[in-house]
Amino acid sequence: MCGVFGIMGHPEASRIAYLGLYALQHRGQESVGMAAVDGGAMFVEKGMGHVADIFDEQSLDRLPGRAAIGHVRYSTAGASRLANAQPIRIDSRRGAIALGHNGNLVNTAELARDLDIPAHNDSEVMAALLAHEAMHPGEDGTPGTFEEAIVRVAPRLQGAFSVVAMDTQRIYAFRDRNGVRPLQIGRLPAGGWVVASETSALDICGAVYVRDVAPGELVVIDEDGLTSRRWADPTPTYCLFEWVYLARPDHRQDGGSVLFARRQMGRVLAREAPVDADLVIP
Numbered sequence: 706m707c708g709v710f711g712i713m714g715h716p717e718a719s720r721i722a723y724l725g726l727y728a729l730q731h732r733g734q735e736s737v738g739m740a741a742v743d744g745g746a747m748f749v750e751k752g753m754g755h756v757a758d759i760f761d762e763q764s765l766d767r768l769p770g771r772a773a774i775g776h777v778r779y780s781t782a783g784a785s786r787l788a789n790a791q792p793i794r795i796d797s798r799r800g801a802i803a804l805g806h807n808g809n810l811v812n813t814a815e816l817a818r819d820l821d822i823p824a825h826n827d828s829e830v831m832a833a834l835l836a837h838e839a840m841h842p843g844e845d846g847t848p849g850t851f852e853e854a855i856v857r858v859a860p861r862l863q864g865a866f867s868v869v870a871m872d873t874q875r876i877y878a879f880r881d882r883n884g885v886r887p888l889q890i891g892r893l894p895a896g897g898w899v900v901a902s903e904t905s906a907l908d909i910c911g912a913v914y915v916r917d918v919a920p921g922e923l924v925v926i927d928e929d930g931l932t933s934r935r936w937a938d939p940t941p942t943y944c945l946f947e948w949v950y951l952a953r954p955d956h957r958q959d960g961g962s963v964l965f966a967r968r969q970m971g972r973v974l975a976r977e978a979p980v981d982a983d984l985v986i987p
Contacts, residue, residue, distance in 0.1 A: 706732050706733065706779045706807070706951055707732055707733045707776060707777060707778050707779055707791075707805075707806070707807040707808075707902075708726065708729030708730075708731075708732035708733050708776065708777040708807065708901075708902040708903070708906070709729075709774070709775070709776055709805040709806070709807050709867065709868070709869040709888070709900075709901070709902050710722055710725035710726055710729060710774065710775045710776070710805075710869065710899070710900070710901045710902070710906055711772075711773070711774040711775075711805075711869040711871065711876045711878060711899065711900045711901070711926075712725070712772065712773055712774075712876075712893075712897065712898070712899050712900075712910075713771070713772045713875075713876045713897060713898050713926045713927065713928070714771055714772070714893070714896055714897030714898060714926075714928055715771055715893060715895075715897040716771055718741060718768075718770055718771050718772055718773040719739060719741045719765050719768035719769070719770070719773045720765055721773075721893075721899070721910045722739055722741075722773040722774070722775040723739075723756065723760050723765060723775075724906075724909045724910045725775065725899065725901055725906040725907075725909065725910055726739070726756045726775045726776075726777055726906075727756045727757065727909065728903070728905045728906040728908070728909040728953075729777050729901065729902055729903060729905070729906050730755060730756055730777055731953060732777055732779065732807070732902060732903075732951065733776075733777035733778040733779040734755060734777070734779065735753065735778050735779055735780055735785045736751065736752065736753045736754070736777070736778045736785070736787065736789070736790035736791075737751070737752060737754065737755065737756050737759050737760070737775070737776065737777050737778070737790070738750065738751030738752070738775065738776050738778075738790045738791050738792050738805075739751075739760070739768055739773055739774070739775040739776075739792070740768075740773065740774050740775075740792045740794060740803035740871060741768035741769060741770045741772065741773040742770045742771075742772045742773070742871060742872075742873050742874075743769040743770030743771075744770070745800075745873045746873070747794065747801040747803060747871075747873060748767060748768050748769070748770075749792065749794050749803065750764050750767060750768055751787065751790040751791075751792075752787070752790070753785075753786070753787055753790065756777065771897075771928070772871060772876060773871075774792055774803060774805055774869045774870070774871045774876060775792070775805065776790075776791035776792050776805035776806075776869075778790060778791055788825070789825065789826050789828075789829075791804070791805045791806065791828055792804055792805040792871075793805075793806075793828050793829050793832040794832075795832050795833060795836045797836040797837075797839065797840065798840060799836075799839050799840060799849070799850075799851070799872075800872055800873050801872065801873060802832065802835065802836055802839075802851060802870060802871065802872045803832075803870065803871050804828060804831065804832040804835070804868060804869075804870040804871075805828075805868065805869050805870070806827070806828040806831060806866055806867075806868050807866070807867045807868075807886045807888075807902055808864060808865030808866040808867055808868075808881065808885060808886045809827060809864050809865050810827035810830075810831065810862055810863060810864040810865075810866065811863050811864040812861075812862070812863040812864070813826070813827040813830050816830050816831075816834055816861065816862075817830045819834075820833055820834060820837060827864075831858075831862065831866070831868070832870075834858050834861075835851065835854045835855060835858050835870070836854075838854035838857055838858050839851045839853075839854035851870075851872050851875070851877065852875075852877065852923070852925055855870075855877060855879055855923055855936070856923060856934070856936045859879060859881075859923070859936045859937065860936065860937060862881070864881070865881055865883070865885035865886050865944070866879075866880070866881045866886070867879075867880045867881070867885075867886040867887065867888040867902065867918070868880075869888075869900055874927060875925055875926060875927045876898075876900070876925075876926045876927075877923065877924070877925055877926075878890070878900040878918050878923070878924045878926070879918070879922065879923040879924070879936070880918045880919070880920055880921070880922060881920065881921070882920050882921040882937040882938065882939055882940050883920055883940055883941060883942045883943075884919070884920030884921075884939065884941045884942070884943055884959075885942065885943065885944045886902070886944065886947070887902055887903060887917070887947060887952070887956075887958050887959075888900060888901075888902060888917065888918040889901055889902075889903065889904050889907060889914060889915075889916075889917055889918070889958075890914075890915045890916055890917070890918060890924065890931070891904075891907035891912030891913055891914050891915055892912060892913050892915050893910070893911065893912050893913075894911060894912075894913070898926045898930075898931055899912040900918065900924070900926070903952055903953055903956040903958075904955075904956050904957045904958070905953045905955050905956050908955070914957065917958070917959055919935075919939055920937075920939035920940065920941050921935055921936060921937035921938060921939040921940075922934070922935055922936070922939075923935075923936050943959065947963075948963060948966050948967070948970075949967065949970065954967065971985070
């Protein structure tokens with residue numbers, strides 16, 4: 706379980722991302738990181754610990770620009786150490802890219818063998834695969850861009866992935882075809898877009914919830930706005946643990962309230978498994 710956040714089109718992007726990551730702290734408390742882009746240059750700050758412990762005014766000043774992505778990590782693939790903190794940054798001949806991933810791939814070793822690289826963690830392999838694929842045109846002659854690389858690579862990824870990635874011009878948000886982990890889109894009142902693992906991260910920075918990133922969808926955001934394309938037909942098989950445990954109670958997912966769902970589950974449980982008790986607590 707991890708939390709991802711991205712923002713495009715705000716002059717204080719890293720400070721907004723700080724608020725978003727703070728709201729997602731419950732999804733990962735081992736490490737936190739942020740990448741920001743300013744004038745074609747990418748800057749990254751990461752550390753082991755909580756959001757408020759790692760980032761302060763000085764570190765946020767080192768993350769200038771109108772676009773940023775962030776990540777809070779709870780390790781499920783790869784050891785809990787700074788080298789595995791995200792976002793993962795890779796410098797390729799097409800420029801720098803950064804990637805934050807919530808989920809788990811089950812074919813990491815196979816993908817790493819294809820690239821002939823170590824399989825330290827699934828997110829690192831995913832970033833390396835995207836950077837490699839962006840250098841080559843598709844079989845149909847499609848230019849080698851980061852967007853086209855995502856469309857070609859995503860079908861090869863087996864498992865759960867809600868990803869927020871960034872190059873020096875755009876933010877990319879994409880979700881596996883099963884929609885196992887959540888990913889939401891919000892709009893800032895003064896313009897600009899936000900993507901986040903939970904609506905609580907949209908609320909804290911004043912963004913208005915627009916919709917969920919659909920399973921099998923890629924959303925691309927730049928200074929001109931948002932575009933969307935399908936890379937796979939959706940086959941939704943959502944994770945029950947998001948509804949009963951992982952998400953904050955004030956999170957709204959796929960048109961429903963987590964708090965309302967949990968209360969309804971309690972009512973059903975009381976009917977199906979009644980007990981003579983004075984108090985039931987979560």
